[in-house]
Amino acid sequence: MAVAVAAWDADVVAVAVLVAAAASDEGSRSESPDAGESEHVILAVASGKGGTGKTLVATSLALSLEGQGQVQLLDCDVEEPNAHILLRPALTRSRPVVVPVPRVSKERCTYCRICSEACAYNAIAVMGKNTLVFPELCHGCGVCTYVCPEKAITEKEREVGVVEEGRAGEIRFVHGRLTIGEAMAGPVIRAVKGRVDPGGAVIVDVPPGNSCPVVEAVQGSDFCLLVTEPTPFGLHDLALAVELVRKLRIPCGVVINREGCGDQGVERYCAQQHIPVLLKIPLDRRIAELYCRGQSLVAGMPTWRPAFLDLWESVREQAEAAVVSDARDRRP
Numbered sequence: 392m393a394v395a396v397a398a399w400d401a402d403v404v405a406v407a408v409l410v411a412a413a414a415s416d417e418g419s420r421s422e423s424p425d426a427g428e429s430e431h432v433i434l435a436v437a438s439g440k441g442g443t444g445k446t447l448v449a450t451s452l453a454l455s456l457e458g459q460g461q462v463q464l465l466d467c468d469v470e471e472p473n474a475h476i477l478l479r480p481a482l483t484r485s486r487p488v489v490v491p492v493p494r495v496s497k498e499r500c501t502y503c504r505i506c507s508e509a510c511a512y513n514a515i516a517v518m519g520k521n522t523l524v525f526p527e528l529c530h531g532c533g534v535c536t537y538v539c540p541e542k543a544i545t546e547k548e549r550e551v552g553v554v555e556e557g558r559a560g561e562i563r564f565v566h567g568r569l570t571i572g573e574a575m576a577g578p579v580i581r582a583v584k585g586r587v588d589p590g591g592a593v594i595v596d597v598p599p600g601n602s603c604p605v606v607e608a609v610q611g612s613d614f615c616l617l618v619t620e621p622t623p624f625g626l627h628d629l630a631l632a633v634e635l636v637r638k639l640r641i642p643c644g645v646v647i648n649r650e651g652c653g654d655q656g657v658e659r660y661c662a663q664q665h666i667p668v669l670l671k672i673p674l675d676r677r678i679a680e681l682y683c684r685g686q687s688l689v690a691g692m693p694t695w696r697p698a699f700l701d702l703w704e705s706v707r708e709q710a711e712a713a714v715v716s717d718a719r720d721r722r723p
């Protein structure tokens with residue numbers, strides 16, 4: 392079920408483009424009809440809203456799989472990475488993430504405005520005899536450089552974050568940190584995903600919500616686990632997340648965390664939408680206390696390990712079934 396790493400490096404600049412690319416043949420998940428022959432599965436762990444226990448599930452899965460072959464955890468929640476708090480990896484490598492931003496030559500610029508009209512992000516503007524660049528708005532797409540008839544634009548690098556790597560036991564760990572004050576998480580998420588190991592289990596901890604960084608983190612995955620809580624708020628954001636992953640044509644399943652605290656709305660919704668509920672974690676004070684101490688569920692309560700191994704097996708089966716069904720649907 393290998394996914395082309397190159398697809399994760401694609402320069403995507405907006406949700407619409409991301410969705411379209413991911414829905415295309417190249418941008419979507421693997422389509423190998425013989426998916427069962429490969430061990431490589433990329434699982435995105437997402438949630439429509441923050442605070443549902445997404446990182447608890449992602450880290451518990453990684454810990455459960457330790458010793459069962461290659462396992463990698465990518466924390467793509469680059470605005471607030473916190474998987475390292477639960478896994479405590481020894482970070483041994485750090486590298487900056489840079490984006491190219493334009494620099495305008497006063498000598499060459501004729502103030503024609505072609506660049507500012509071409510920029511989709513209002514990151515470059517011509518005011519009288521000044522061509523101004525707003526680096527915080529610039530997505531580094533290179534369009535202005537391309538369209539400038541005078542070749543007045545060159546590019547310089549601007550650091551927007553870092554990617555750090557290391558190991559937590561046998562788990563290969565990678566996370567990104569967006570520089571405080573920066574608005575664009577995409578380049579840092581792409582840099583984290585660019586470190587994916589071919590082969591083995593890859594677990595991607597996705598940022599909360601349903602915006603561009605989520606699309607960036609989820610696309611290219613073989614399966615998406617949506618972690619939610621059984622409340623009206625959980626249901627509302629779960630429905631949005633389901634809409635998003637379906638647009639990306641990624642199969643999904645649900646984990647209900649804090650079961651017993653709310654109502655049956657999430658389960659009813661999943662049944663109506665034919666979305667499997669793959670694991671329920673009860674509302675349990677001991678689990679909350681573990682989390683408060685910075686311990687993952689499987690680390691603090693190893694009796695949960697078989698349940699997470701079963702969860703992984705279900706994910707693999709569901710992902711493989713989706714690939715086969717996809718291939719069947721596309722057959723002429």
Ligand code: SF4
Nearest residue numbers: 500501503504506539
């Ligand atoms: S397109 Fe080139 S010449 Fe025209 S305003 Fe922009 S930088 Fe100047």
Ligand code: SF4
Nearest residue numbers: 510529530532533535
């Ligand atoms: S690189 Fe792209 S986003 Fe940045 S100023 Fe140029 S056109 Fe706008």
